Amino acid sequence: MSPSLANRLRIGFxxxxxxLTAMAVIGVGRFIQQRQDxxxxxxxxYQVEMTARLRLERAGKPAAARATAVKxxxxxxxxxxxxxxxxxxxxxxxxxxxxxxxxGALLLFSGLIASMRRPLEELVEAAGRLAGGDRSARVRxxxxxxxxxxxxxxNEMAAExxxxxxxxxxxxxxxxxxxxxxxxxxxxxxxxxxxxxxxLMLERESLTPKQVETVEIxxxxxxxxxxxxxxxxxxxxxxxxxxxxTPRPTExxxxxxxxVRTMRAQTEQSHQALSQQIEPDLPLIEVEPDRIRQILVxxxxxxxxxxxxxxxxxxxxxxxxxxxxxxxTDNGPGIPxxxxxxxxxxxxxxxxxxxxxxxxxxxxxxxxxxxxxxHGGTIAVESTRGVGSTFSFRLPAARR
Amino acid sequence: MTRVLVADDSETILLLMRTRLELAGYEVETAADGQxxxxxxxxGEAGQxxxxxxxxxxxxxxxxxxxxxxxRAAGVETPALxxxxxxxxxxxxxxxxLEVSGYLTKPIDFDRLxxxxxxxxx
Numbered sequence: 043m044s045p046s047l048a049n050r051l052r053i054g055f056x057x058x059x060x061x062l063t064a065m066a067v068i069g070v071g072r073f074i075q076q077r078q079d080x081x082x083x084x085x086x087x088y089q090v091e092m093t094a095r096l097r098l099e100r101a102g103k104p105a106a107a108r109a110t111a112v113k114x115x116x117x118x119x120x121x122x123x124x125x126x127x128x129x130x131x132x133x134x135x136x137x138x139x140x141x142x143x144x145x146g147a148l149l150l151f152s153g154l155i156a157s158m159r160r161p162l163e164e165l166v167e168a169a170g171r172l173a174g175g176d177r178s179a180r181v182r183x184x185x186x187x188x189x190x191x192x193x194x195x196x197n198e199m200a201a202e203x204x205x206x207x208x209x210x211x212x213x214x215x216x217x218x219x220x221x222x223x224x225x226x227x228x229x230x231x232x233x234x235x236x237x238x239x240x241x242l243m244l245e246r247e248s249l250t251p252k253q254v255e256t257v258e259i260x261x262x263x264x265x266x267x268x269x270x271x272x273x274x275x276x277x278x279x280x281x282x283x284x285x286x287x288t289p290r291p292t293e294x295x296x297x298x299x300x301x302v303r304t305m306r307a308q309t310e311q312s313h314q315a316l317s318q319q320i321e322p323d324l325p326l327i328e329v330e331p332d333r334i335r336q337i338l339v340x341x342x343x344x345x346x347x348x349x350x351x352x353x354x355x356x357x358x359x360x361x362x363x364x365x366x367x368x369x370x371t372d373n374g375p376g377i378p379x380x381x382x383x384x385x386x387x388x389x390x391x392x393x394x395x396x397x398x399x400x401x402x403x404x405x406x407x408x409x410x411x412x413x414x415x416x417h418g419g420t421i422a423v424e425s426t427r428g429v430g431s432t433f434s435f436r437l438p439a440a441r442r
Numbered sequence: 443m444t445r446v447l448v449a450d451d452s453e454t455i456l457l458l459m460r461t462r463l464e465l466a467g468y469e470v471e472t473a474a475d476g477q478x479x480x481x482x483x484x485x486g487e488a489g490q491x492x493x494x495x496x497x498x499x500x501x502x503x504x505x506x507x508x509x510x511x512x513x514r515a516a517g518v519e520t521p522a523l524x525x526x527x528x529x530x531x532x533x534x535x536x537x538x539x540l541e542v543s544g545y546l547t548k549p550i551d552f553d554r555l556x557x558x559x560x561x562x563x564x
Contacts, residue, residue, distance in 0.1 A: 229527040229548035230452050236549045237458040244465065268549055 046187040047154065054150040058143055065139030073132045080125040087114045087121065154186075161189035165196055177204040214281065221278035225271045232271070236264040266403075273405035277388065280412040287333055287416055291326040291440040294359050294366055301338035302357060309346050309355060316342075318357040325439035327366050333413050334368075334437075340406040341370040341433045348431075349374030362436060365419070369434035377425040385423055386411045410435070444563045447482075447492040449473040449509070450525070451501045459496065466556050476504030480512050493563045495522040496555075510540050521562040525550065 091114035098107035164181045171179035179200055183193040239260040246254050279285040298318050309316040327334075338357070345355045349372045359368045377385060389404040414421040414435045425431035446468050448459045456472045463470045471492060473479045483491065495513075497506030510522050521543040544558050 226527045230455060233549040234452070234454040234458055237455075237462065237552070240552060241458070241461060241465075264549065 047158065048188075050150075050154055050186070054147065054154070058147045058150075061143040061146070062140065065136055065143060069132055069136035069139070072135075073129065076125060076128045076132065080121060080128075083121050084118055087118050090114055157185055158189055161185050161193055165189075165192065168196065168200070172200055172203065177207050218278045218282040221274055225275045225278070228267075228271060232264060232267055236261065236268075239264065270403045270405070273403045273409055276409045277405060277412070280409070280416070285412065285416060287330040287413075289328045289330050289417065292329050292331050292334070293326060294324045294368065295320050297331055297334050298338065298357050298359055298368070301335050301342060304335075304339055305342045305346060308343075312346065312351040312353075314346060314349060314352065315354040316356075317354070318359075320358070321360040324359060324361060324366055327437045328440040329417050329437060333417070337410045337413050337435065338368065338370070340410045344406065344433070345370050345372040345374065345431070348372070361439070364439055365436040366439055367434055367436045369432050371430060371432040373430040376427040376429055377423070377431055378427065382423060382425055386421070407433075443467075443469045444494070444559075445469045445471065445492040446494045446496055446559065446563075447471045447473060447479065448496045449476060449479045449501065449506060450498040451475055455498075462552050462556075463559075466559075468559070475501040476506055476509030479506075479509045480504065483513060483518060484516065491518065491520055493520070494559055495520050496559075497522060497524055499524050499526040507540070510542070514540055523555070523558060523562070 091111055094110040094114075095107040098104070098110065161181065161184070168179040168181045177200070180197050181193045183190050183197065239257050242249065242257045243254070243261070246257075249257070276285060298320055302316060302318055305316060342355065342357070349355065353372055353374050355370065355372045357368070357370055359366060361367075386407050388408045411421050414437070417437055419435055419437040421433070421435040423431065423433050444467075446463055448456060448463070448470060449472070450456050450459070451474060453474075456474075460470045460472060471482075473482065476497070479495070479497065495510070497510060499506045506524055510524070513520070513522075519541070522541070523544045523546060524542050525546045525548065527548045543562050546555055546558075
């Protein structure tokens, strides 16, 4: 069992108290003793003088009596000097004792503090590392029992955290593995369903309109499933840190053109105005073009699906500081404030009333956010009910 | 007539491929895995080689990639398309010495597939 701080303090205080008390008792006792002796000696001196003078004067020897008086006066003066010296010595002795006692106490306390300091510093450092994500952070257990207990408790906690984290990691890995495998395994049957439905459509002349409609529904849902699988796969990869990008200096305008062209047919069908405004002389951005196109198509698809027929959708690109900001603005219904902070979360979708019409997977914005962040950028949303929404993302300009 | 050898471990997919490709006017042979592909082509003489290989990347016994590696080592230079369930199958998945002519992902975009076959067998 290591010595405890409390016990050491108790012993330290007891010793200090005893030393100081002893010094005080000894000092005061000595002082009183000296004073007593002095007074006795003075009294004796007077007595001697009186007796001698009385005796000598009676004997008719006044010169001898005077000599005795002189001698005793000198003796008393000597005694007074003596007591002054003695008093000073006693005071010095007490002072020296007090200083020694205080110094001892100081040494004891600084020793205690020093013995606490190393383990405490180690704890602070290890706690910092643990908080910073180093799950292997531990402290040496030792020293005073209090710091030893604290250290042991810290280590136990850290070990538990490490175990929980590793279990969580394992679960995460299992989840990612599961999503990857599932999405992989679902593709073959999906290929068959979609492929045979397409085969039917190749012979649409021999199908009734009702049958054509049915096959179209099958194909629509196949496309939706593919989108869902692709989105799930992207998210699982992103979670597993396996969503890799190979950025290269890329021009912004062709990317926007491309995304707008992809969306044109759909927006025209709902009589929505789709326009773009790209600042001239934009710097290149360091990105993987396919991924940025994916983000843009995601944002444009949302704007298209959540805005009513006849709405306007605009893509803008401009320089903001060292970044290029690309924004998709619509004059649709806007997003309620309480939903706004959740839009980038998975499976979050707008108004339930709208989801019937909206074909999204609820993953698009979550993936867009992951992709933007993977490129070292940021994504944001602004929306006002009844006025419209703007989704914008910033990407660092490529270094020239 | 242009001959295409299709390998996939799913009979349904093989049926789908055969139907689509035959509709487009190709002669189609099928194999259930990579092992079957290599066995058939090793015994076959140069004149009997198909004009195109359409191989699934992942199959039991022998994958499309492994089968193609063996064929290339044996000097078979038939153009090959690899079908992968991976969304982003690219050249990174297979060594470049395999001389893969293209990658397709499931679900298969048949318009793209037929375009590729037409180009490769022209």
